[in-house]
Amino acid sequence: MAGAFAPSSFELVGFNILNLADVTEQEILSELKYDLLERDVLQASDRLEQIQEKLRVLFGRPFLQLGIAAYDEKKKAFVDFGRKINHSFLTKQLAHQEAGSGFRQIYSQLWQDRQPLVLEDVEQADIPEDLRQQILGIGIRSAILALLPYGDDTVGLLELGSPNVNDLDEFCLEKVNQFVPLFAVAVKRNAEEIQTRVQAIIKEKFTAIHPTMEWRFTDAALNLLAKVEEGNKNAEIEPIVFHDVYPLHGSSDIRSSSTARNDAIQGDLIEHLTLANKVLKKASEFQALPILDELKFYVTKHLRRLRQGILTGDEVSIFESLKTEVEPLFEYLSQNTPDLRPVIANYWSNMDPDLGILYKRRKEFEQSVTLLNDTVSDYLDEEEEKAQEMFPHYFQRLKTDGVEHNIYVGASLVENKPFDLVFLKNLRLWQLLVMIEITRRTAELRDKLPVPLETTQLILIHGQPLNIRFRLDERQFDVDGAYNIRYEIIKKRIDKATVLGTGERLTQPGYIALVYAQQREADEYLEYLDYLQDRGLLEPEVEELELEELQGVKGLLALRVKVKLG
Known part of the structure; x- marks a missing residue:
């Protein structure tokens, strides 16, 4: 049989049935999950480019662009992760170009609807014209913007863009919704890691930071991180200087x-x-x-x-x-x-x-000093909390044999908050009211102390703004510039000031002394004193005095007024 029928004599005809499943989408989503779990994935440009390539495959769009912007809850805005760490292509560009009301409107819609915004054709989309032109100007013809929710919070914004009309449409949302949670977790973790690094820099370079100024120190730390990320391993923290701030100084000293x-x-x-x-x-x-x-x-x-x-x-x-x-x-x-x-x-x-x-x-003396200082400090702290609500400012309180305080207020100290001189005037009047109450409280306390000590109150008036700089070596603020140093010199010496021609100490128990150099500075305060006298808080007479020279400081003048203690 084998010899009669050769294998080549037969012809087999048939077909195969194969079941093929496209697992590209599942595979890519699985890879994205593992990619986004990696540490610092959002800070490495090469890693983000790999993620972008996977999204291009997922959507079948070879020119798709990926952008991510973090949301800063304190600033109520989308911000950089840390300068070069940000990879937003749309938010960053529009923010730099100051898209104005159109830029704000598109994000207001996102916040209100809590749904991704789809721009299938930017030229035909129902968006403000100035915004349309700016989006087109950066080469985007279709886009999807989606908030990144994490629990009850929003941690960032996901951007997908394409140079081709209709590349991104409503049909893409099903895929978008699958990986939005993955990006939200990555952004949240990234923000926490950066915050940890920022706090480490602040702890190393600075001391405890006043809440009003915290934003500026955070910015400096982020800038340092960005320099290090760019390869500058020897980068130094940038100078922390606040320009054109108005100083207020007051002291409550224990007499003798x-x-x-x-x-x-x-x-x-x-x-x-x-x-x-x-x-x-x-x-x-x-x-x-x-x-x-x-x-x-x-x-x-x-x-x-x-x-x-x-x-x-x-x-x-x-x-x-x-x-x-x-x-x-x-x-x-x-x-x-x-x-x-x-x-x-x-x-x-x-x-x-x-x-x-x-x-x-000595124990009785120390107990008396402590009780006086605590009375003054506690009241100052209580009132300072209220003053911060009027307008944010820097406040420093120091205890020695008495309590002194320093205040700086101005536009450069706060972020995204307009400053007006009315806030300065308000603080000056507030300071006077506080010093009046301190005078009263310490006078009432005198006979209850183991040692009957008295306090004197002093305010230094300085009408011109100055610059303050954070000294890294001393880890504290100091005035910046030779001209401004005069203010610090006066501040350190006026507690010993005496009245010209009499030798009498300027500061007296039951009185508030106000030292100044220019008459226009006194004129403003004379109006405050007039108002406080009308309220029955001060005695009618206001002394206008010239002071003896203070170790090279000449020409200082003073107002002195008695507090009504009854």
């Missing part, structure tokens, strides 16, 4: 605090030495030790001199002498002479348990 502190030190040392001398005299009745006579001599000598006044270094030197020479002897006497134990026990009972020294008057 140095004298009161010295009196407290002197009183404690005299009592401490007196108690020590009492033990030494009693010990001499029981033991004839030459060292006792020598110590009594030195203790008595210190007491005589201390009653004449205290000198710098007395507190430390006397403390060391008592600890190294006198008190070790008390330990010996207590162990070997039982009759001395009561007087020695009385000595120790008068010592502060934590410090090991007699600390009565």
Whole structure:
């Protein structure tokens, strides 16, 4: 059979049935999911180009463009992730070209509808004409814009664009809706990573930042990140300078605090030495030790001199002498002479348990200072919160023997908020009202203090704006420029100002003193004082005074007015 019928003698005829499934869409969506889970994927241009190529395959549009813009909740706007990190082709271009009302209108529609916006044919789309021309100007003929929701928030905007009419239409939305959540997660994570890096830069380069200025420090950190991303590994943080800000300075000082502190030190040392001398005299009745006579001599000598006044270094030197020479002897006497134990026990009972020294008057002084400072500080902080609501400004409060505050206000300090001089005038009047209330509260507190201390209130008027710069080495703000330094010099010296020809201290308890250099500065404040007198907050008389020269600062003048305390 095999020889009779060769294989070549047969012809087979038939057909195959194959089931083919297009899995391109599923594969691409799966790849996009893994791509967008990668760290920093939105910050690397080559990675975004790969994602863009996959979207071109998914839509079958070889010229499709991908754009992403992040949404900043604080700024209420779509912004860069960090300058070069942004990959928006539409939002970024239109923002730079100031598309105006048309630009805002298209995004208002997005926010209102919460649905992707499809522009199948930009030339025929129902959009403002100025916006149409600008979109066409960047080569886009059809586009889809879709918000990126994350929970209840919107974290960004997805842009798809094409140079061809009808390349993107309503039929594309089904695919768009499938990968919008993937981009939303990527944008959210990217924003959090950048924020972490920004905060790390701020923590390293700066100290705690005042909320009013936080935006500027964030911008500087983002700019630094962008430079590093461009390959400049040695990039430095840019200077932080705020131009044309108006300063307000005020202080509430404790009157004669140095004298009161010295009196407290002197009183404690005299009592401490007196108690020590009492033990030494009693010990001499029981033991004839030459060292006792020598110590009594030195203790008595210190007491005589201390009653004449205290000198710098007395507190430390006397403390060391008592600890190294006198008190070790008390330990010996207590162990070997039982009759001395009561007087020695009385000595120790008068010592502060934590410090090991007699600390009565100094403790009372410190308690009084603390209570005064806390009263002033708490009230200032309370009122400052209200003042921030009037207009955002920089506020700094410092505690020493008293409380001083510095305020800067101006357009450069705030972001996207118009500034008017009415806000400056409002702050100046607010400051006066605060100082009046501080005067009243500290006066009422005087008789309740362990040491009856008084405060004096001072305001420095400076009518001209100046520039302030953040000093990285000192991590604080300082005035910028030689001309503006005069303001800082005056601020540091006016607390010791005296009235010309009399030697009287300018600042007095129950009064508010206002120092100025130009008459026009005083004229504004005289109007405020007139108003406050009419309200019954100030006494009728306003003193106009000339001040003595302050270490090279000449020509300063002052107003002084008494606060009604009743």
